[in-house]
Amino acid sequence: MRLYSYFRSSASFRVRIALNLKGLPVDYQPIHLVRHGGEQHSPDFLATNPDGLVPVLVDDSNDPAVLLTQSLAIVEYLDETVPEPPLLPRDPVERARVRALALAIACEIHPLNNLRVLRYLVRVLEVGDEAKNTWYRHWVESGLGAFEKQLAASPMTGRFCHGDAPTLADLTLVPQIFNGLRFDCDYSRIPTVMRVFDACMELDAFKRAVPDRQPDAE
Protein backbone atom coordinates (compact mmCIF):
# COMPACT_ATOMS: atom_id res chain seq x y z
CA MET A 1 0.00 0.00 0.00
CA ARG A 2 1.05 3.58 -0.67
CA LEU A 3 0.08 6.44 1.63
CA TYR A 4 0.21 10.04 0.52
CA SER A 5 0.58 11.93 3.78
CA TYR A 6 1.80 15.12 5.42
CA PHE A 7 3.38 14.64 8.82
CA ARG A 8 1.27 17.37 10.46
CA SER A 9 -2.03 16.47 8.79
CA SER A 10 -4.48 15.19 11.41
CA ALA A 11 -6.45 13.27 8.80
CA SER A 12 -3.25 11.51 7.63
CA PHE A 13 -2.39 10.82 11.27
CA ARG A 14 -5.73 8.96 11.69
CA VAL A 15 -4.93 6.65 8.81
CA ARG A 16 -1.36 6.09 10.02
CA ILE A 17 -2.72 4.88 13.38
CA ALA A 18 -5.22 2.57 11.66
CA LEU A 19 -2.52 1.07 9.44
CA ASN A 20 -0.30 0.49 12.49
CA LEU A 21 -3.14 -1.10 14.47
CA LYS A 22 -3.81 -3.44 11.54
CA GLY A 23 -0.12 -4.17 11.17
CA LEU A 24 -0.04 -2.99 7.55
CA PRO A 25 3.24 -1.58 6.23
CA VAL A 26 3.04 1.27 3.72
CA ASP A 27 5.18 3.06 1.23
CA TYR A 28 5.08 6.62 2.69
CA GLN A 29 4.78 9.38 0.08
CA PRO A 30 5.17 12.84 1.61
CA ILE A 31 3.03 15.66 0.22
CA HIS A 32 4.17 18.94 1.70
CA LEU A 33 1.13 21.15 2.27
CA VAL A 34 3.18 24.35 2.60
CA ARG A 35 6.36 24.05 0.52
CA HIS A 36 6.28 24.95 -3.21
CA GLY A 37 2.94 26.70 -2.72
CA GLY A 38 1.51 23.41 -1.45
CA GLU A 39 2.41 20.18 -3.20
CA GLN A 40 -1.25 19.09 -2.91
CA HIS A 41 -2.00 21.64 -5.65
CA SER A 42 0.57 20.21 -8.07
CA PRO A 43 -0.82 18.80 -11.33
CA ASP A 44 0.70 15.40 -10.45
CA PHE A 45 -1.07 15.15 -7.14
CA LEU A 46 -4.34 16.60 -8.46
CA ALA A 47 -4.32 13.86 -11.08
CA THR A 48 -4.22 11.42 -8.14
CA ASN A 49 -6.82 13.22 -6.04
CA PRO A 50 -8.80 16.11 -7.57
CA ASP A 51 -9.81 17.14 -4.04
CA GLY A 52 -6.20 18.22 -3.46
CA LEU A 53 -6.33 16.74 0.02
CA VAL A 54 -4.26 14.25 1.99
CA PRO A 55 -4.39 11.46 2.97
CA VAL A 56 -4.73 9.27 -0.10
CA LEU A 57 -4.24 5.52 0.26
CA VAL A 58 -3.49 3.41 -2.78
CA ASP A 59 -4.21 -0.26 -2.18
CA ASP A 60 -2.28 -2.12 -4.85
CA SER A 61 -3.02 -5.49 -3.25
CA ASN A 62 -6.40 -5.01 -4.92
CA ASP A 63 -6.59 -5.72 -8.67
CA PRO A 64 -6.95 -3.15 -10.16
CA ALA A 65 -5.21 -0.92 -7.60
CA VAL A 66 -7.73 1.21 -5.76
CA LEU A 67 -7.28 4.83 -4.76
CA LEU A 68 -8.99 5.83 -1.54
CA THR A 69 -9.70 9.30 -0.17
CA GLN A 70 -11.20 10.76 3.00
CA SER A 71 -9.60 9.43 6.18
CA LEU A 72 -12.72 7.99 7.82
CA ALA A 73 -13.72 6.19 4.61
CA ILE A 74 -10.18 4.80 4.36
CA VAL A 75 -10.31 3.51 7.93
CA GLU A 76 -13.70 1.84 7.34
CA TYR A 77 -12.25 0.23 4.18
CA LEU A 78 -9.27 -1.08 6.12
CA ASP A 79 -11.61 -2.44 8.78
CA GLU A 80 -13.75 -4.20 6.18
CA THR A 81 -10.85 -5.72 4.26
CA VAL A 82 -8.51 -6.50 7.19
CA PRO A 83 -10.93 -7.32 10.02
CA GLU A 84 -8.42 -7.93 12.84
CA PRO A 85 -8.13 -6.16 15.19
CA PRO A 86 -11.56 -4.56 14.69
CA LEU A 87 -11.73 -0.76 14.75
CA LEU A 88 -15.51 -0.76 15.14
CA PRO A 89 -17.65 -2.89 17.49
CA ARG A 90 -20.05 -5.45 16.01
CA ASP A 91 -23.32 -4.25 17.52
CA PRO A 92 -25.09 -1.55 15.43
CA VAL A 93 -25.82 0.64 18.47
CA GLU A 94 -22.20 0.53 19.54
CA ARG A 95 -20.97 1.10 15.99
CA ALA A 96 -23.21 4.17 15.81
CA ARG A 97 -21.72 5.48 19.04
CA VAL A 98 -18.14 5.04 17.84
CA ARG A 99 -18.89 6.63 14.48
CA ALA A 100 -20.71 9.55 16.12
CA LEU A 101 -17.71 10.21 18.38
CA ALA A 102 -15.36 10.15 15.39
CA LEU A 103 -17.65 12.46 13.42
CA ALA A 104 -17.99 14.85 16.37
CA ILE A 105 -14.32 15.58 15.77
CA ALA A 106 -14.08 15.05 12.02
CA CYS A 107 -17.13 17.22 11.23
CA GLU A 108 -17.42 19.65 14.15
CA ILE A 109 -13.85 20.53 15.09
CA HIS A 110 -11.21 19.60 12.55
CA PRO A 111 -12.72 21.19 9.38
CA LEU A 112 -12.72 24.61 11.01
CA ASN A 113 -9.06 24.49 11.87
CA ASN A 114 -7.23 23.03 8.95
CA LEU A 115 -4.59 24.89 7.04
CA ARG A 116 -6.71 26.16 4.15
CA VAL A 117 -9.37 27.57 6.50
CA LEU A 118 -6.82 29.35 8.68
CA ARG A 119 -5.27 30.73 5.51
CA TYR A 120 -8.61 32.06 4.29
CA LEU A 121 -9.10 33.80 7.64
CA VAL A 122 -5.70 35.49 7.40
CA ARG A 123 -5.41 36.18 3.68
CA VAL A 124 -8.98 36.96 2.66
CA LEU A 125 -10.68 38.12 5.84
CA GLU A 126 -7.45 39.73 7.12
CA VAL A 127 -7.94 38.34 10.58
CA GLY A 128 -5.01 39.03 12.91
CA ASP A 129 -2.90 36.36 14.56
CA GLU A 130 -4.54 36.61 17.95
CA ALA A 131 -8.09 36.41 16.55
CA LYS A 132 -7.06 33.47 14.39
CA ASN A 133 -5.69 31.62 17.41
CA THR A 134 -8.82 32.44 19.40
CA TRP A 135 -10.94 31.02 16.54
CA TYR A 136 -8.83 27.88 16.59
CA ARG A 137 -9.10 27.39 20.31
CA HIS A 138 -12.81 28.19 20.35
CA TRP A 139 -13.71 25.25 18.11
CA VAL A 140 -11.28 22.85 19.74
CA GLU A 141 -12.25 23.69 23.30
CA SER A 142 -16.03 23.83 22.73
CA GLY A 143 -15.94 20.70 20.58
CA LEU A 144 -13.82 18.70 22.99
CA GLY A 145 -15.97 20.00 25.86
CA ALA A 146 -19.01 18.36 24.26
CA PHE A 147 -16.92 15.25 23.56
CA GLU A 148 -15.90 15.09 27.23
CA LYS A 149 -19.56 15.15 28.30
CA GLN A 150 -20.35 12.29 25.95
CA LEU A 151 -17.46 10.19 27.25
CA ALA A 152 -18.10 11.00 30.90
CA ALA A 153 -21.85 10.27 30.66
CA SER A 154 -21.67 6.87 28.99
CA PRO A 155 -21.14 3.49 30.65
CA MET A 156 -19.72 2.35 27.29
CA THR A 157 -16.62 4.49 27.80
CA GLY A 158 -13.79 2.31 29.04
CA ARG A 159 -10.05 2.52 28.97
CA PHE A 160 -10.58 3.96 25.49
CA CYS A 161 -13.44 6.02 24.00
CA HIS A 162 -15.47 2.85 23.60
CA GLY A 163 -14.61 -0.12 25.78
CA ASP A 164 -11.11 -1.40 26.37
CA ALA A 165 -9.68 -1.54 22.86
CA PRO A 166 -8.91 1.34 20.53
CA THR A 167 -11.47 2.17 17.83
CA LEU A 168 -12.16 4.66 15.06
CA ALA A 169 -13.10 7.16 17.79
CA ASP A 170 -9.67 7.04 19.44
CA LEU A 171 -7.73 7.30 16.23
CA THR A 172 -9.76 10.42 15.37
CA LEU A 173 -9.39 11.92 18.84
CA VAL A 174 -5.63 11.59 19.29
CA PRO A 175 -4.58 13.67 16.24
CA GLN A 176 -7.00 16.41 17.32
CA ILE A 177 -5.35 16.57 20.74
CA PHE A 178 -1.91 16.81 19.13
CA ASN A 179 -3.08 19.51 16.76
CA GLY A 180 -4.57 21.59 19.59
CA LEU A 181 -1.34 21.46 21.57
CA ARG A 182 0.32 23.52 18.83
CA PHE A 183 -2.18 26.30 19.56
CA ASP A 184 -1.98 26.06 23.38
CA CYS A 185 -5.53 24.80 23.77
CA ASP A 186 -6.70 24.42 27.34
CA TYR A 187 -7.24 20.75 28.13
CA SER A 188 -7.70 21.17 31.89
CA ARG A 189 -11.46 20.69 31.74
CA ILE A 190 -11.53 17.44 29.78
CA PRO A 191 -10.13 14.85 32.20
CA THR A 192 -11.86 11.84 30.63
CA VAL A 193 -10.64 12.79 27.17
CA MET A 194 -7.09 13.19 28.45
CA ARG A 195 -7.21 9.90 30.31
CA VAL A 196 -8.20 8.18 27.07
CA PHE A 197 -5.52 10.10 25.18
CA ASP A 198 -2.89 8.91 27.66
CA ALA A 199 -4.09 5.31 27.32
CA CYS A 200 -3.80 5.56 23.52
CA MET A 201 -0.31 7.01 23.72
CA GLU A 202 0.89 3.95 25.63
CA LEU A 203 0.31 1.92 22.47
CA ASP A 204 3.04 1.48 19.92
CA ALA A 205 0.57 1.90 17.02
CA PHE A 206 -0.23 5.44 18.20
CA LYS A 207 3.36 6.30 19.13
CA ARG A 208 4.72 5.40 15.71
CA ALA A 209 2.04 7.49 13.98
CA VAL A 210 2.85 10.85 15.61
CA PRO A 211 3.96 13.73 13.37
CA ASP A 212 7.51 13.87 14.71
CA ARG A 213 8.20 10.29 13.74
CA GLN A 214 7.24 10.57 10.07
CA PRO A 215 9.88 10.65 7.32
CA ASP A 216 8.84 14.21 6.36
CA ALA A 217 8.90 15.60 9.91
CA GLU A 218 10.71 18.90 10.30
Add this chain to the structure above:
Amino acid sequence: MRLYSYFRSSASFRVRIALNLKGLPVDYQPIHLVRHGGEQHSPDFLATNPDGLVPVLVDDSNDPAVLLTQSLAIVEYLDETVPEPPLLPRDPVERARVRALALAIACEIHPLNNLRVLRYLVRVLEVGDEAKNTWYRHWVESGLGAFEKQLAASPMTGRFCHGDAPTLADLTLVPQIFNGLRFDCDYSRIPTVMRVFDACMELDAFKRAVPDRQPDAE
Protein backbone atom coordinates in the same frame (compact mmCIF):
# COMPACT_ATOMS: atom_id res chain seq x y z
CA MET B 1 -38.69 6.52 16.13
CA ARG B 2 -38.39 10.15 17.15
CA LEU B 3 -36.41 12.67 15.10
CA TYR B 4 -35.22 15.97 16.57
CA SER B 5 -34.83 18.15 13.51
CA TYR B 6 -34.77 21.72 12.23
CA PHE B 7 -36.35 22.17 8.82
CA ARG B 8 -33.38 24.09 7.41
CA SER B 9 -30.65 21.89 8.93
CA SER B 10 -28.78 20.06 6.16
CA ALA B 11 -27.71 17.32 8.53
CA SER B 12 -31.34 16.74 9.58
CA PHE B 13 -32.33 16.76 5.90
CA ARG B 14 -29.90 13.87 5.23
CA VAL B 15 -31.53 11.74 7.90
CA ARG B 16 -35.04 12.63 6.71
CA ILE B 17 -34.15 11.35 3.23
CA ALA B 18 -32.70 8.12 4.66
CA LEU B 19 -35.81 7.51 6.78
CA ASN B 20 -38.02 8.08 3.73
CA LEU B 21 -35.93 5.76 1.54
CA LYS B 22 -36.20 3.07 4.22
CA GLY B 23 -39.94 3.70 4.60
CA LEU B 24 -39.63 4.47 8.31
CA PRO B 25 -42.19 6.86 9.81
CA VAL B 26 -41.00 9.17 12.60
CA ASP B 27 -42.39 11.37 15.29
CA TYR B 28 -40.97 14.77 14.19
CA GLN B 29 -39.73 16.97 17.04
CA PRO B 30 -38.81 20.46 15.85
CA ILE B 31 -35.81 22.15 17.48
CA HIS B 32 -35.67 25.75 16.34
CA LEU B 33 -32.02 26.75 15.93
CA VAL B 34 -32.75 30.48 15.94
CA ARG B 35 -35.85 31.17 18.03
CA HIS B 36 -35.53 31.61 21.86
CA GLY B 37 -31.78 32.07 21.48
CA GLY B 38 -31.61 28.62 19.86
CA GLU B 39 -33.65 25.78 21.30
CA GLN B 40 -30.64 23.47 20.84
CA HIS B 41 -29.06 25.28 23.80
CA SER B 42 -32.02 24.66 26.12
CA PRO B 43 -31.30 22.51 29.21
CA ASP B 44 -33.95 20.03 28.02
CA PHE B 45 -32.31 19.47 24.67
CA LEU B 46 -28.77 19.48 26.07
CA ALA B 47 -29.85 16.69 28.41
CA THR B 48 -30.77 14.76 25.26
CA ASN B 49 -27.66 15.70 23.29
CA PRO B 50 -24.77 17.49 25.03
CA ASP B 51 -23.40 18.43 21.61
CA GLY B 52 -26.37 20.80 21.22
CA LEU B 53 -26.72 19.73 17.60
CA VAL B 54 -29.52 18.36 15.45
CA PRO B 55 -30.39 15.83 14.19
CA VAL B 56 -30.92 13.36 17.01
CA LEU B 57 -32.75 10.11 16.30
CA VAL B 58 -34.27 8.13 19.15
CA ASP B 59 -34.94 4.54 18.18
CA ASP B 60 -37.48 3.25 20.69
CA SER B 61 -37.97 0.02 18.76
CA ASN B 62 -34.69 -0.94 20.42
CA ASP B 63 -34.81 -2.02 24.08
CA PRO B 64 -33.58 0.08 25.80
CA ALA B 65 -34.34 3.02 23.50
CA VAL B 66 -31.17 4.25 21.81
CA LEU B 67 -30.26 7.87 21.19
CA LEU B 68 -28.24 8.49 18.05
CA THR B 69 -26.29 11.58 17.01
CA GLN B 70 -24.28 12.69 13.95
CA SER B 71 -26.22 12.35 10.71
CA LEU B 72 -23.81 10.03 8.88
CA ALA B 73 -23.59 7.69 11.87
CA ILE B 74 -27.40 7.68 12.05
CA VAL B 75 -27.69 6.79 8.37
CA GLU B 76 -25.15 3.95 8.73
CA TYR B 77 -27.13 2.67 11.74
CA LEU B 78 -30.37 2.72 9.75
CA ASP B 79 -28.64 0.88 6.92
CA GLU B 80 -27.33 -1.80 9.30
CA THR B 81 -30.61 -2.32 11.11
CA VAL B 82 -33.03 -1.90 8.17
CA PRO B 83 -31.02 -3.27 5.23
CA GLU B 84 -33.52 -2.64 2.41
CA PRO B 85 -33.12 -0.68 0.24
CA PRO B 86 -29.34 -0.49 0.83
CA LEU B 87 -27.80 2.98 1.14
CA LEU B 88 -24.27 1.63 0.68
CA PRO B 89 -23.03 -0.89 -1.91
CA ARG B 90 -21.75 -4.28 -0.73
CA ASP B 91 -18.25 -4.21 -2.16
CA PRO B 92 -15.64 -2.57 0.15
CA VAL B 93 -14.11 -0.51 -2.69
CA GLU B 94 -17.51 0.81 -3.69
CA ARG B 95 -18.50 1.44 -0.08
CA ALA B 96 -15.29 3.45 0.36
CA ARG B 97 -16.14 5.53 -2.71
CA VAL B 98 -19.66 6.30 -1.48
CA ARG B 99 -18.44 7.18 2.01
CA ALA B 100 -15.65 9.37 0.61
CA LEU B 101 -18.17 11.29 -1.51
CA ALA B 102 -20.43 11.81 1.50
CA LEU B 103 -17.49 12.92 3.65
CA ALA B 104 -16.25 15.30 0.93
CA ILE B 105 -19.42 17.25 1.66
CA ALA B 106 -19.90 16.49 5.35
CA CYS B 107 -16.28 17.30 6.29
CA GLU B 108 -15.07 19.73 3.63
CA ILE B 109 -18.06 21.94 2.85
CA HIS B 110 -20.90 21.80 5.33
CA PRO B 111 -18.98 22.40 8.61
CA LEU B 112 -17.70 25.74 7.31
CA ASN B 113 -21.14 27.04 6.53
CA ASN B 114 -23.43 26.07 9.32
CA LEU B 115 -25.26 28.58 11.44
CA ARG B 116 -22.86 28.70 14.40
CA VAL B 117 -19.83 29.26 12.15
CA LEU B 118 -21.50 32.07 10.19
CA ARG B 119 -22.50 33.61 13.52
CA TYR B 120 -18.94 33.49 14.78
CA LEU B 121 -17.78 35.26 11.62
CA VAL B 122 -20.32 38.03 12.10
CA ARG B 123 -20.42 38.42 15.87
CA VAL B 124 -16.83 37.74 16.89
CA LEU B 125 -14.76 38.49 13.80
CA GLU B 126 -17.15 41.28 12.76
CA VAL B 127 -17.15 40.14 9.16
CA GLY B 128 -19.60 42.08 6.97
CA ASP B 129 -22.50 40.54 5.10
CA GLU B 130 -20.80 40.50 1.72
CA ALA B 131 -17.60 38.90 3.03
CA LYS B 132 -19.67 36.33 4.92
CA ASN B 133 -21.57 35.41 1.76
CA THR B 134 -18.31 35.23 -0.20
CA TRP B 135 -16.91 32.85 2.46
CA TYR B 136 -20.03 30.72 2.16
CA ARG B 137 -19.88 30.53 -1.62
CA HIS B 138 -16.12 29.92 -1.64
CA TRP B 139 -16.41 26.65 0.30
CA VAL B 140 -19.52 25.47 -1.53
CA GLU B 141 -18.22 26.25 -5.00
CA SER B 142 -14.68 24.95 -4.49
CA GLY B 143 -15.95 21.88 -2.64
CA LEU B 144 -18.60 21.03 -5.21
CA GLY B 145 -16.08 21.72 -7.98
CA ALA B 146 -13.87 18.94 -6.59
CA PHE B 147 -16.97 16.75 -6.17
CA GLU B 148 -17.90 17.34 -9.82
CA LYS B 149 -14.45 16.15 -10.93
CA GLN B 150 -14.80 12.99 -8.89
CA LEU B 151 -18.24 12.23 -10.33
CA ALA B 152 -17.27 13.10 -13.90
CA ALA B 153 -14.05 11.03 -13.78
CA SER B 154 -15.50 7.78 -12.47
CA PRO B 155 -17.21 5.01 -14.43
CA MET B 156 -19.01 4.14 -11.18
CA THR B 157 -21.09 7.31 -11.41
CA GLY B 158 -24.49 6.45 -12.80
CA ARG B 159 -27.90 8.01 -12.66
CA PHE B 160 -26.95 8.80 -9.06
CA CYS B 161 -23.57 9.52 -7.43
CA HIS B 162 -22.84 5.80 -7.39
CA GLY B 163 -24.70 3.58 -9.80
CA ASP B 164 -28.39 3.74 -10.46
CA ALA B 165 -29.84 3.78 -6.97
CA PRO B 166 -29.55 6.51 -4.34
CA THR B 167 -26.92 6.07 -1.62
CA LEU B 168 -25.43 7.86 1.36
CA ALA B 169 -23.59 10.10 -1.13
CA ASP B 170 -26.80 11.40 -2.72
CA LEU B 171 -28.57 12.04 0.54
CA THR B 172 -25.55 14.11 1.65
CA LEU B 173 -25.27 15.97 -1.65
CA VAL B 174 -28.89 17.07 -2.06
CA PRO B 175 -29.16 19.09 1.20
CA GLN B 176 -25.89 20.85 0.34
CA ILE B 177 -27.31 21.93 -3.02
CA PHE B 178 -30.45 23.24 -1.33
CA ASN B 179 -28.43 25.08 1.27
CA GLY B 180 -26.23 26.74 -1.36
CA LEU B 181 -29.27 28.00 -3.26
CA ARG B 182 -30.09 30.24 -0.33
CA PHE B 183 -26.73 31.99 -0.82
CA ASP B 184 -26.94 32.19 -4.64
CA CYS B 185 -24.08 29.77 -5.22
CA ASP B 186 -23.07 29.33 -8.84
CA TYR B 187 -23.89 25.82 -10.00
CA SER B 188 -23.23 26.41 -13.69
CA ARG B 189 -19.90 24.57 -13.68
CA ILE B 190 -21.05 21.34 -12.03
CA PRO B 191 -23.26 19.69 -14.65
CA THR B 192 -22.78 16.12 -13.44
CA VAL B 193 -23.63 17.11 -9.88
CA MET B 194 -26.77 18.91 -11.05
CA ARG B 195 -27.84 16.00 -13.23
CA VAL B 196 -27.59 13.72 -10.18
CA PHE B 197 -29.42 16.30 -8.07
CA ASP B 198 -32.26 16.40 -10.60
CA ALA B 199 -32.46 12.60 -10.63
CA CYS B 200 -32.71 12.57 -6.83
CA MET B 201 -35.43 15.21 -6.83
CA GLU B 202 -37.63 13.01 -8.99
CA LEU B 203 -37.88 10.59 -6.06
CA ASP B 204 -40.63 10.94 -3.51
CA ALA B 205 -38.24 10.15 -0.63
CA PHE B 206 -36.19 13.25 -1.48
CA LYS B 207 -39.19 15.45 -2.26
CA ARG B 208 -40.85 14.77 1.08
CA ALA B 209 -37.64 15.56 2.96
CA VAL B 210 -37.11 19.13 1.68
CA PRO B 211 -37.14 21.98 4.22
CA ASP B 212 -40.39 23.54 2.96
CA ARG B 213 -42.35 20.37 3.57
CA GLN B 214 -41.42 19.93 7.24
CA PRO B 215 -43.88 20.69 10.05
CA ASP B 216 -41.64 23.51 11.34
CA ALA B 217 -41.12 25.18 7.93
CA GLU B 218 -41.61 28.93 7.91
